[in-house]
Amino acid sequence: MTAEVAEHRKLIIAGTGISGLTAAIYAARSNNDPLVLEGDEPGGQLTLTTDVANYPGFPEGISGPDLVNNMKEQAKQFGAEIDHGIIVDVDASDRPFRVELKDGTVYTADAVIAASGASARTLGIPGEDELMGYGVSTCATCDGAFFRDEDMLVVGGGDAAMEEATFLTKFADTVYLAHRREEFRAEDYWIDRVHEKVEEGDMEIMKNTEMTEIHGTPEDGVDHVTLVQNPEGHPTEKLDDPETEEFEFDVGAVFLAIGHTPNTEYLEGTGVEMDDAGYLVTQGGRGGGQTKTAVEGIFGAGDVVDHHYQQAITAGGMGSKAAIDADEYLEEHATAEAAEGATADAEADD
Numbered sequence: 001m002t003a004e005v006a007e008h009r010k011l012i013i014a015g016t017g018i019s020g021l022t023a024a025i026y027a028a029r030s031n032n033d034p035l036v037l038e039g040d041e042p043g044g045q046l047t048l049t050t051d052v053a054n055y056p057g058f059p060e061g062i063s064g065p066d067l068v069n070n071m072k073e074q075a076k077q078f079g080a081e082i083d084h085g086i087i088v089d090v091d092a093s094d095r096p097f098r099v100e101l102k103d104g105t106v107y108t109a110d111a112v113i114a115a116s117g118a119s120a121r122t123l124g125i126p127g128e129d130e131l132m133g134y135g136v137s138t139c140a141t142c143d144g145a146f147f148r149d150e151d152m153l154v155v156g157g158g159d160a161a162m163e164e165a166t167f168l169t170k171f172a173d174t175v176y177l178a179h180r181r182e183e184f185r186a187e188d189y190w191i192d193r194v195h196e197k198v199e200e201g202d203m204e205i206m207k208n209t210e211m212t213e214i215h216g217t218p219e220d221g222v223d224h225v226t227l228v229q230n231p232e233g234h235p236t237e238k239l240d241d242p243e244t245e246e247f248e249f250d251v252g253a254v255f256l257a258i259g260h261t262p263n264t265e266y267l268e269g270t271g272v273e274m275d276d277a278g279y280l281v282t283q284g285g286r287g288g289g290q291t292k293t294a295v296e297g298i299f300g301a302g303d304v305v306d307h308h309y310q311q312a313i314t315a316g317g318m319g320s321k322a323a324i325d326a327d328e329y330l331e332e333h334a335t336a337e338a339a340e341g342a343t344a345d346a347e348a349d350d
Contacts, residue, residue, distance in 0.1 A: 003106045009035045012109040017044020018312045019302025020115035021071040022319030028078035030327045037085040043068040044117045092270040111297045113322045118260035118303040127214030135222030136254045140164035150252030161257035162190030169202040178209040181233040208233045224250045271295045280305045291322040
């Protein structure tokens with residue numbers, strides 16, 4: 001049995017991170033009455049950052065949660081409605097779109113902005129959740145400067161890990177790069193950069209190494225970590241192997257660079273184009289319509305599209321573009337409907 005539609009909305013925005021909330025501000029100011037659904041990570045990744053020092057307009061910095069809450073209030077002030085809800089399916093086979101939430105609630109919408117972000121992958125080890133934002137981070141460019149002159153540990157072996165480790169050498173005493181295998185997955189360019197930093201004495205590589213626990217407190221930050229090593233790699237799969245060595249290692253900050261997972265599952269089957277990793281493919285270019293997807297009326301913004309910059313300010317910029325693109329679409333849509341209605345009325349009068 002098909003669930004009854006709770007309400008029709010002109011515009012639904014998926015996500016309350018910086019891109020979604022910026023889209024909400026712009027959309028509300030354009031009288032598009034947006035419904036903004038928080039998803040399962042309200043506020044997005046920025047809520048894990050205790051101090052945002054690089055967002056323009058805050059010379060003293062601002063906490064991630066405060067910035068998100070300020071933007072929520074701003075969006076509400078202009079008429080956006082923000083509600084709890086996780087979108088599990090968008091049916092694009094007809095218009096309006098049919099948007100189903102996890103709790104079974106169904107909305108219809110003339111347009112949808114996907115600003116549902118990407119979730120940083122984590123290890124699921126003890127101490128990780130408790131210290132996230134207090135010495136554990138998934139964004140070196142966001143948080144690296146806060147741990148100046150500390151020893152830092154970067155976990156990962158791909159391009160992102162290499163890039164973040166290289167970036168952190170600006171601030172760290174020594175950057176340690178831990179990778180669970182012997183071979184890196186990164187491009188040769190980044191491997192060469194890392195080896196240059198090793199030769200300069202700024203970095204050390206720890207191959208066949210995994211982290212199993214992070215020690216510290218939110219008050220004092222990271223004190224040390226527990227690492228395991230095995231010469232054959234993947235040591236956590238070989239804890240009973242006599243060749244696996246466990247040891248404590250002193251660092252003041254830990255950066256996880258093991259990839260992101262874009263939150264796009266609810267768009268599968270819509271016809272929206274995605275890359276191999278699940279990121280939305282948008283029109284791009286220099287003119288209008290840069291945030292259009294392959295499905296007319298669905299737009300993408302923020303980390304759900306961008307796997308390169310992944311900054312709050314770029315997410316906000318894309319959110320504003322998506323709202324403007326959606327507004328243009330909705331105006332054209334309304335004009336077309338009005339024209340069809342006028343034609344139908346004229347034919348009825350004949």
